[in-house]
Amino acid sequence: MKDKELRMILKNECEEPDPVSKDSFIRKVNGMQSEQSLSPIQSARSMNPVRVLAIEMHYIRKRVWVFSILAIAIMVTAVSRLGEDMILHISDMMPLLAGLGMIEVMRARMHDMSELEAVTLISAKGALFARMTVIGFGHLLAVAVTSAVLAGFGGYAAPETGLKLIIPYLITTIICMEVERTGFGRENTWSCMAVAVLVIVIREIIYSTGIVILSGVALPALIAAALVALQAAELKKTIRLEEYAWN
């Protein structure tokens, strides 16, 4: 007897389940499943914020996190070895970090990827906001760690260092959000990096000519506060834009 014959025998000699009983059971199970399945609203409620953030974190490409860690390492090493003055040059990395983050934030919207990611569970607006939160907090943490490390090792004032790092970051993100709303910006992902480079150039020019000197904590803190307010306004616009798109 060949294997094929054995296979046939085993299949043919097996009794069939009672079709009536089988059919009624399948109907019953399907009914149970449809009752158990959550409605979209219930699903959204079951998605806790931590899970949403975890999902979004998973979608952000590793290069963003790798570059962030690399930037912190370079900034800490350079400033601790070359002196506090270097912070202004080294903080030029912050616009690049912001540009890269903004590309990541807008990537989903540019390629309609938010539709595929979390929109089945939460709104596109929620997905975009979660993505911004993850990247924003990630970078804020990076700035905080850098400032703390520099304060610990070199004796630099942590608030001052933090403000010097955060200001170019905020400027870049605000301009990037504005650019992203234009047709050109939406079609060209790398426009965010162009903005970052522009911010670096302008900053270097300002620093070398000495037009604006950011010393102490009061003035940088004021500028940072204004930028945060602007950032919030831009964020609101971006989020509302999604509503307009739907309407």
Add this chain to the structure above:
Amino acid sequence: MDIELFYDKIFRYCYYRIGDKATAEDLTQETFLRFLNADSRMPERYLYTIAKNLCIDEYRKTRPILTDETGDESSELPGVDVTESLVDRMTILNAMEQMPEEEREVLILRYVNDEPVSAICALTGLSRFAVYRRCRDAAARLKELLGKENYEG
């Protein structure tokens, strides 16, 4: 999940392990109910795991008719008015009953339900080579047993 497809597979699995149609149907339905009440993210292969455990429980509760009464039944068969098909079926069930548990399991999965080797590996925890070897041994043993039982197909 295609319940209809899996229903038949699980039924055949239970049938060849228990040897009784009505009990196999009960166990099949119980398997699905347990699977659906458990974590919905469980892979479908867990249906087999649940079915296997239910079959073991059933075997412990009531030993299959064929195990104890095989000798009597086969001696009575020539005198009983049964169809040839039923005789063949009883012969196969009897032969399956005599097979070692592990071999019978892979035989049902591979030869009756056409499950891929990778799925059997995941279910049994065996390597691919071990599954192939066990399938080959099980088929050889069943052929030998069927030869002894004078199976005529």
